[in-house]
Amino acid sequence: METISKNISGQKIGSMKKFRAAFNTAGRRATSQRALILEIIRQGKGHLDADEIYRRARNRQPRLSLSTVYRTLQMLKKLGLIEELHFDEAHHHYEVKPTSEHYHLVCLGCGRVIEFEYPLSRNVKRNVAEARDFEIIDTELRMAGYCPKCTQET
Numbered sequence: 001m002e003t004i005s006k007n008i009s010g011q012k013i014g015s016m017k018k019f020r021a022a023f024n025t026a027g028r029r030a031t032s033q034r035a036l037i038l039e040i041i042r043q044g045k046g047h048l049d050a051d052e053i054y055r056r057a058r059n060r061q062p063r064l065s066l067s068t069v070y071r072t073l074q075m076l077k078k079l080g081l082i083e084e085l086h087f088d089e090a091h092h093h094y095e096v097k098p099t100s101e102h103y104h105l106v107c108l109g110c111g112r113v114i115e116f117e118y119p120l121s122r123n124v125k126r127n128v129a130e131a132r133d134f135e136i137i138d139t140e141l142r143m144a145g146y147c148p149k150c151t152q153e154t
Helices: 014-023 032-043 052-061 066-078 119-132 148-153
Strands: 004-006 080-087 093-096 103-107 113-116 140-146
Touching: 032 052, 032 093, 052 066, 052 113, 066 080, 066 093
Parallel strands: 103 140
Antiparallel strands: 080 093, 103 113
16 A cells, blocks of 8 residues: 555554554554555545445455445544545545645536635635634635536536
8 A cells, every 4th residue: 555645643644554553543443445445535536425435445345335435434534534525415525634725616517526726715714713713723615616618518
């Protein structure tokens, strides 16, 4: 296994040994199924839903169950290794916990998700926190609209 995301303390995990240590620290076993699911999310470069993760994982471990995928996703989320994204009401999508803050554009036509960074969001976050005396620990921004291809089709 190659590089895998970050562990619960925010340190880079670079080997299976460190991956196991992150799970052991949390009192969990680092099974091959859990490692496979995390690796699929990492290789998928984000925005995979549970069904797609399950489909890809079954190609490598045919005895894997969908319930194992769902339980593992919740555990990885709780450990801070992945993020659960809500682009629509029907599906949750998962990505490896990013190292930098980014946001998403979601096409209402084809469902395509485009990640972007924008410095203005850092200013808004800082100004709102100061104005409201509120400690902001996470920011989620999703903008919906139509990509150029879907705009041309309408």
